[in-house]
Amino acid sequence: MTEAAELPPAPEQARTVFGDRYADAVRYAELLAEAGVQRGLIGPREVPRLWERHLLNCAVLSEVVPEGVTVCDVGSGAGLPGIPLALVRPDLKITLLEPLLRRTTFLTEVVELLGLDHVTVMRGRAEEVMGKLPSVHVVTARAVAPLDRLATWGIPLLRPYGEMLALKGDTAEEELKAASTALSKLGAVETSVLQVGEGVVDPLSTVVRVEVGESPGGVRFAAKRAKAARTGRARRRRG
DSSP: OOGGOOHHHHHHOHHHHGGGGGGHHHHHHHHHIIIITTSSSSOOOGGEEEEEEEHHHHHHHGSSSSSTOEEEEOOOTTTTTTTHHHHHHSSSEEEEESSSSSHHHHHHHHHHHHHHHTTTEEEEEEGGBBBBBBEEEEEEEEEOOOOHHHHHHHHGGEEEEEEEEEEEOOHHHHHHHHHHHHHHHHHHHEEEEEETTTTTTTSSSSEEEEOOOOTTOOOHHHHHHHHHHHHHOOOOHHH
C-alpha cells in the first residue's frame, strides 16, 4: 500500500473553504502524500490527517490576512501554510521562503502544477534575503521555531506597520509571554492570540499575531534596511 492510498477523502469543509480551487487542493494533498513523504518533507504518519491537521488548519489563516497584501511565508517547508493560503486567496502576492533545495524544488513543482501565478518561491534564510526581497505587509509561519527566535527572522522582513501571523499550538499564550521582551526590542507594538476556523476545524487553529510599528526589527535593523535600499537603488541606476 502506498502512502497515497492512506490519504482519506477530502472532508466536506474543504469544498467550502477552497471553492473553485477545490480540485487543486485535492491535488496538493495527493502530492504531499506521495512526493512529500517520499522526499522526507512530511512524515508518513501525517498522511491520514493531512486535511484536518494541515491543509484546512492552514487555509483558515486567511480569515485574519488583510485583502490584497504581500505575504512572505518563512520556512515554508512543504508549503504550509503558504500553499493553502494561496489557494483560497488569489488577491495575495505570496513568497514562499525556504532555505533547503529539496524543499524549494518541491514548492516550485507545486506552484507550476497548480498554476499559482501569484506565488513566488525563493531559496534562502530570512536573515539573508533583506534587500533581495521587498518588505512585505504580512509574514506567516508554522512550526518553524519558538516565537522569540521566529520573530528575529520574520519581523525584519516586514514593512512599517506590518504584522507577523504565526500558527501555534496549545502553548501559544506561554510562548507569547516568554517572548514579550524580545518582541518589544524588535519593534512590536501589539500582540494577540486569535482562534480561527470556526465550523471548519476542531480544535480551532491558534494564531499569534504580532503587529509592528514604524521600525520592524527595531533599531538594529533600521540601518541594515536603509543600506539595502541604497544598494538596490544603486543597482537600478547602473541597470
